[in-house]
Amino acid sequence: MASTDTISNLLDERRTFAVPPRLAQTANVTADEHARAAADPVAFWEEAARRLDWDTPWHTAHTWEGVREGADGELTVPRATWFEGGTLNVAVNCVDRHVAAGRGDKVALHVEGEPGDRRDISYAELQRDVIKAANGLRSLGIGQGDRVVVYLPVIAETIVVTLAIARLGAIHSLVFGGFSGEALKFRVEDTGAKLLVTTDGQFRRGTAVPVKANADHAVSGENQIEHVLVVRRTGEQTPDVPWVEGRDLWWHDVIDDQPETDSPESFDAETPLFIMYTSGTTGKPKGLVHTSGGYLTQASYTHWAVFDAKPDDVHWCTADLAWVTAHTYEIYGPLSNGLTQVIYEGTPDTPHPARHLEIIERYGVTTYYTAPTLVRTLSSWFPDGLPDTYDLSSLRLLGTVGEAINPEAWVWFHEQFGRGECPIVDTWWQSETGAAVMAPLPGADTLKPGSSLRALPGLSTAIVDDDGTRVANGAGGYLVVQQTGPSLARTVWGDPERYRDSYWAKYWRQGWFFSGDGAKYDDDGDIWLLGRVDDVINVSGHRLSTIEIESSLVAHSLVAEAAVVGVADARTGQAIAAFVVPATRPEGGTVRDAGSASEPQVWAPLAAELSAALRAHVAEQIGPIAKPATVLVVPDLPKTRSGKIMRRLLGDISDGRELGDTTSLQDETVPGRIAAIRAEATRAS
Template identity: 75%
Template sequence: MPASDASAPTITNLLTETRRYPAPDAFAAQANVTAADWSRADADPDSFWADAAARLDWVEPWHTVSSWDPVAEGPDGELSVPAAAWFAGGTLNVAVNCVDRHVASGNGDRIALYFEGEPGDRRAISYAELQREVSKAANALEALGIGQGDRVVIYLPVIPETIIATLAVARIGAIHSLVFGGFSAEALRFRVEDTGAKLLITSDGQYRRGRAVAVKGNADAAVDGVDSIEHVLVVRRTGDATPAIAWTPGRDVWWHDVVDTAPERHDAQAFDAETPLFIIYTSGTTGKPKGLVHTSGGYLTQASWSHWALFDAKPGDVYWCTADLAWVTAHTYEIYGPLSNGATQVIYEGTPNSPHTARHFEIIERYGVTTYYTAPTLIRTLMTWFPDGVPAGYDLSSIRLLGTVGEAINPEAWVWFHSQLGGGRAPIIDTWWQSETGAAVMAPVPGVSTLKPGSANRALPGLSTLIVDDDGKPVPFGEGGYLVIDRPGPALARTVWGDPERYRDSYWSRFWKQGYFFSGDGAKWDADGDIWVLGRVDDVINVSGHRLSTIEIESSLVAHPLVGEAGVVGVTDALTGQAIAAYVIPATRSAGQETEHPDYWLALRAELAELLRSHVAQAIGPIAKPRDVILVPDLPKTRSGKIMRRLLGDISDGRPLGDVTSLQDETVPARIEAIVVASARPTS
């Protein structure tokens, strides 16, 4: 029976977490959001979002806050495509709201960006300087023929020019699509062709894992023969470290030749609230990536308000979201949200262990970071690097708030994060949202919520989520089912670029009669009505009729002191239909050449597998006991930190691997496969 079989209406609740962390009194006394905001929003959602939108600068006011055309069945049985509009009639400029208005209000000297390059180079960019740089880039883009509605693909690392280019595209009413700088030429080409981009912005190279890597060749291969591309704009990042880059005269232009020499003043135009702002692609873990379209007024309203509310943004904060700028988290909580609120933030180009594993601690101390927002996979990695806690000598006392994003965080990782980086005092904002929603939908709110390790708590003010069965009926507290959004916010993606029917079919068709947006995730209620996300429905494992969450089994494994991280998948089993296979990264490991050989991992498996199987059976029940426990050096993850469990299932069942273009490290599956192949038989 496939893991996504919908015949069973609920997901079995296996794991119960009882630790609670009430909001600190001192934090509650000064928090931006109070409990009254929920009742206010529930009473009149449109009025609530109108107040949130009023935090921005509008050139023309809107006449209608929101409108919604739901899915309907036509005479021929065909379902219509839903359509939403927010702040109709209103006009604004997104970049002006993120930069110019702070300068105009007298905050031009405030630092907008502290940039830390992987090699150690640093820049501090004020809002006044950012305004000049964005204006110059906007003028340069217009000189290259880019105007309203044109698409610009940005293929850059985490450097200031990436944010400057993004804001410049928004400033002139064009549409940007950011692509992770480590993606292959094939993945980049798909996005260039799908958007019909006129301009690609890239770099000569980038610094990655301690060395300079040329990327211009990937960019050239991606645009070769693409008729829509008129220019490739190249930032000089690695210079003499990557000297042999190809150049196409007439098409390729240097950033320093056209942007640095452009006028510093640009008169920005206001655009309608529903003007498309960006296209962001889903990872493509199942099928062709979807280009989700986000618009200007509604997206910026929710991005700005939710950043201010969730991260309790205050003057003097130094905020750091560790996401790559191509990830939706960075769009909302590293570009548009923080900058619209006039925040000072850190951006870091490199990997967390370049040149040493404490690089993030060093950066936190150097800039006095107060808010640190990162992915559970990095937290679990830090746990394996520092099993005894943060090393002495690093001062992390500036941190007052922590956040997590990506997959649900395992409770033990949550507790480690809270005690080690948060000093046992900083609240953790465990956010649940998606590329599709554009901004956080569920999260505990600092100063209000009682924190529960591993729980996303409940929907934020102005939004609403439910857990339903296969018929769309809410399941009782204590049970699990499908996570749906019954009241989306203004940041929700409006469509899939060039394929509105796919938007309908992917998100709305399953529960169209109820009008629910289907997230694709499973979740459970606890007795208080708080929500625990259980991962993708497609990742649910069906063992002898029991639908089990991978997240809960992974969390039980991570709770064992010998386990650093785990990825759990369902594999084919003749007796039970599916069985559980657990891929485990040990909490500590030897360093050296022996770890490169499968025999090292097979020996570790022989030592630990039965111990860990018994641990899971004792922690959450015999039904969840893995059939296979495989010790591995790493797990296949997307750049956003999500484990690609599908690839682990492919390896276990001996199937060809599917799309791997979104992997952070494309060598990981082959190394895992070598360990599985070297194993004579499954552990029993």
Template identity: 70%
Template sequence: MTSASPTIENLLSETRRYPATAEFAAQANVDASWWAKADADPVAFWAEQAKRLDWATPWHTDHSWQPAKRADAASAATANTATTDTGLSDALAIPRAEWFAGGTLNVAVNCVDRHVAAGKGDKVAFHFEGEPGDRRTLTYSDLQNEVNKAANALTALGIVQGDRVVLYLPVIPETIIITLAIARLGAVHSLVFGGFSAEALRFRVEDTGAKLLVTTDGQFRRGAAVPVKTAADEAVAGVASIEHVLVVRRTGEAGADVPWTPGRDVWWHDVVDSASEQHKPEFFDAETPLFIIYTSGTTGKPKGLVHTSGGYLTHASWSHWAIFDAKDDDVHWCTADLAWVTAHTYVHYGPLSNGTTSVIYEGTPNTPHPARHFEIIERYGVTTYYTAPTLIRTFMTWFPNGLPAEHNLSSIRLLGSVGEAINPEAWVWFRDNIGAGTAPIVDTWWQSETGAAVMAPLPGVSTLKPGSALRAIPGLTTRVVDDAGVQVANGSGGYLVIDGTWPGMARTVWGNPERYLDSYWAKFAEQGYFFSGDGAKYDDDGDIWLLGRVDDVINVSGHRLSTIEIESVLVAHPAVGEAAAVGVEDAVTGQAIAVFVIPSDASVLTHPSDSEATTALAARLRAHITREIGAIAKPREIFFVSDLPKTRSGKILRRLLGNLVDRRPLGDVTSLQDDAVPGQIAAVVAASRGDIRS
């Protein structure tokens, strides 16, 4: 991203503040002293947190790091060569991190067996709610038995340490069970969202060289049973590495017509349900790969990020305990699909390592009614509720007059936000309506690459600011820098980087270490910073506010404007439910701003784009943006739409919106939650052509 300005402009100032209450602070797991402890020696701090886990063999070295430093002249000829995003070829070393070298552990034992051994076998591990209304509860003893059976079944299918297993599954207990069984064997899992296409699944199967695919006959989505096995078969057809396809019966009845390849395909109920509940675990080196998770592929070929065992579990476990203030009687609900990294860390591994009770729900939030989530919160007594800003904004449009009174949400004591920056008005609505005006919100910033949360408030310490993740958690350091890697002043914006290394960091890109270097370390190799790809700003206090992906920053006549800030102003208007802002081509200003608005009043969508009502609303929104930000941020075009293109993890794919306006090919759409949305928006754009107002 190049421009006359070295930083992203700071457009908004949010002044509302919510200090931690004395009552919450008094019982919080972590106080302000933890930052000082971690700052004094971050490596020693993480080594102390690693001791919260059970290790079969102690480690001999806390941490080692080979940075992406440029080679000296004498060794440049033999150094790895990488091309930075400046287009210059520089001799850079592939970075290499190790945490807790020499130590051995078993991740599944840490998440299940040790709690049973401690006498907590009768404690609920998971409450499962299926979309059709079926329910299942698994205690830690139940989970241990099921994981052991699955591990024995995997062994019978030839899975050993280091093998890759791809999971193409919905949010059901079997997904948790098989994930832990793979980890128990020292094999490597890669979860794929069950709504992805056969093409997207095939790429991941081929890229990992998977030996086994685990899938279902079908899944429930929006009230209907949707077949899955045909897509799974298409994905693995002709893939030489695949030896078996393990199939969970989810939607069908015995004898139902499911496509089948004898000798390759096996039913879960035939090989897992009949397996022994006894399994002796092995213990593996801390740097043993645990999982490969793929980036969404919204800007190119997906990257398979490799996370290892000891460091990742340390980061996941401690951050869950500290950020979510985990208590023994908590009922934790992270609403992410199990294939998303948020669920890896804050469903699979963080809560289980801490012996927490969790809720998992298979379906969509409005099946069969928009209050389904509130019904679930009340049924299970959910205490911590962690979800995406896009769902919060959707709730605002579904319940413009507040939540239905018939659901009691008084069990909620803490809320969390994840996926992208949360708009301040959505933050306040979330706290007031779901948190009863008292529950702290931990607004977390992190990525698939980081493994676990990097920035977040500590709920018993931090003064909360709606829309800000504030600062890095203890043991990590984040900075906002300009193109030259120089930290920007308070009140200015730039690139968000992580200074130093941390246990949960991805170690490489599967099969392509050069891409790992190029994507994350080459840009600021001289400073040793990890480049997140996100823009951010400091406020006057030095706290950090996310401004979105740097690829999404809009450059209007040399002014670099954040999509997040424009969207936040729009969402604050009572006529707007959700909004997305994108940069589009403009012959005069280089780029102009186009915004896509989901109106609070759905009747707006029944009016033509040139109607008096639509024109008047667009004029009010332009005036609102001009008043709150300035004329530089006034949109050239405003489109009123019924939905926005989002990934299953809740991110808005702004790239697709810009492509629709500029009539460019859409590119990769495999990560979309609903692939019909771009076509619907294209029709709106086409109907509005020639109706560009100043």
């Protein structure tokens, strides 16, 4: 096979970490689960589904109509069902059944606001709040199939209203509270929502920020919105709340006096539960439709298996509630398993960089699930190790999600947060899959820093070339899901052909789901992610992974974070441009000490100091072909709220193109600051 058909395997990571004996003895899932599931995957998922409460049993466990070529030469749209004919209520499975089992006094949520306000909510209290919210929504005309867009921060009401929508058989679409009014407007219009739920304001980095005007912009023009329901969060700190009488309603006026009882209806397993929009980094966002019974089955089982969930766990998934990770491992998975959770409204460094350490100690967090981006950021804030003023001894398991974690960041996380004892479950999945597809089983698998190892029980993945042939161990290619699970998105809202073309058309003959990710096998046949196929860099015919080059850069003591992109080059086709966040400033202190400094004259000269050392380091670690042609030192990288680096924007900056959509960024000022630094560096050279 030609070299252009594969992705080069450059980085060789050989460190391993065995299963702690104590965990192996008590693990929920053992290694033989893989063989048992592989023998009959559908029966395996039926068994997993029985962990839930069903009001009517299903008559057909699974149907699949793959893509076919029609008489006109057009490809058909695939169709799948799971647990057809079975009925359940998702909210009842996450709340009511635990109360009915006598666990109503157990804390469901430790709620920590950014300003320091705190509230503990028991399962009985959560049940009461969800029922009242459902009754309130019902009074506004919300019922089965109606769409509700939720534009809220990470507060208790966000989980309450999400479960209330599910209780009614309606469809929720959560939108990150930091998105612009225009991004929100698209989602309101695309879903055809009847109701928008928002706040008067939000707390962001210690400041109360008004957001109601964004909501008003989103419901201007042509849409189906009947009401805007407003949670009072910032109150007198954002006093001037724009208001449209008759349309706008206060949450407390609608919800507080509602009855605390109801008779929840049961819905077919294929009833849509939520629409999850992709970030839109490569065009119009796709609204992925996830259904009730199949999604909850895989969310609940994978949370129990991957996080080895125990009744006394205190679970903290740090994702914003609008991200799919939070849907699955901060709402539906943990609550269906009856766990106690932490939810935190603010940023990790408000009001100080040890806020997460403080929260872990306060609530006795046992499982901590976060993004590699945050791990790398924390390592830059604490270059000499975590302060010993915080007790993290409650932690027993760590997890990562979002992008592949660099091996050095993995080891730092293991040693600093995990005391060298806690397993790290590095999970791979996507908004499209709804739940984890690949991850180590913490009580069974020897861990490799940076690898998700292999598919979870009941699922299968492979790395293949363009023709669908499995690549050899030690080689790279395209990651496909051969055996999908019940949580897979069924379609793209309003555009089934886009669903087919995006995920099924490439390998339609084999019936495989194409992830869009590149990956490699190591010599043992374990899988390592190499990033999005669109991010692969072609240098003189060698297809190089961004993740491997970035991992090499992050392994250098001078680098806290790194991103690389391919830029046009007349000689090699593409050249490698590296953007690095330094671990320390030359005058001393951490990167965080520099605050938001973005003056080009400060940052641009730093590249000359680091460039030679970093280029030599990459050449030594993974080969001269991977040496960056340019190195730019920057104060931050453009990242989505979910922790993904938007490399497309860095490519646009490098090649001088107009920037595309930046609405999903944590900080929309970052691309402009980087562009100014690059312009200064170019002028100086």
